[in-house]
Amino acid sequence: MEKSVNIKNKRAAHEYFLIQEFTAGICLTGTEIKSIRDGKASIADAYCSFTGMELFVRNMHIAEYSMGSYYNHEAKRDRKLLLTVKELRKLSVKVKERGFTIIPVLLFINEAGLAKLTIALARGKHSYDKRETLKQKDSKREMERNG
Numbered sequence: 216m217e218k219s220v221n222i223k224n225k226r227a228a229h230e231y232f233l234i235q236e237f238t239a240g241i242c243l244t245g246t247e248i249k250s251i252r253d254g255k256a257s258i259a260d261a262y263c264s265f266t267g268m269e270l271f272v273r274n275m276h277i278a279e280y281s282m283g284s285y286y287n288h289e290a291k292r293d294r295k296l297l298l299t300v301k302e303l304r305k306l307s308v309k310v311k312e313r314g315f316t317i318i319p320v321l322l323f324i325n326e327a328g329l330a331k332l333t334i335a336l337a338r339g340k341h342s343y344d345k346r347e348t349l350k351q352k353d354s355k356r357e358m359e360r361n362g
Contacts, residue, residue: 220251221321223321225259227318229345229348231335232337234338237302237335239296239331240330241294241330241331242297247288249280258275262319268303271293273293274291278290296332315336315338316338319335
C-alpha cells in the first residue's frame with residue numbers, strides 16, 4: 216500500500232482569512248513528482264501569481280530527487296498551475312482588488328496518482344485577528360479537555 220502524501224501549509228490559516236479554495240493541477244517534471252511522492256516538498260513560503268492569464272506557484276520547494284542524474288530539477292522554480300479558464304478569470308479579478316492574494320494550502324497526490332495543489336483566495340490578517348484566532352483555538356481545546 217502506497218502512503219498518501221499530504222503536505223500542509225500550517226501558517227496559512229494563522230496568517231490569512233481563507234475565503235475560497237480551488238484544487239489545481241501542477242506542471243511537474245519526472246524528478247519533481249518522485250520527490251513529492253517521497254514527501255520532500257514544502258509550501259510554507261509559497262505564493263501564487265499571474266503571468267498574463269497563467270497562474271504560477273512561486274517559491275514552492277521540492278527537494279532534488281536523490282536518484283536523479285543531470286536531469287534533476289531546480290528546487291524552487293516557478294511551476295504552472297492548471298485551472299479552468301473560468302476559475303482563472305475569477306481569481307485574476309479578485310487578486311486585483313486590494314488585500315487579496317492566492318496562497319497554497321495543501322499539496323497532495325490524488326487517487327489517479329497525480330499531484331494536486333489546493334490553493335485559497337485569501338486576505339491577510341492583522342495582529343489582533345491572529346490573537347483572536349489563537350484565543351478561539353485555546354478555548355476550543357479547553358472545552359474538549361474538560362467535556
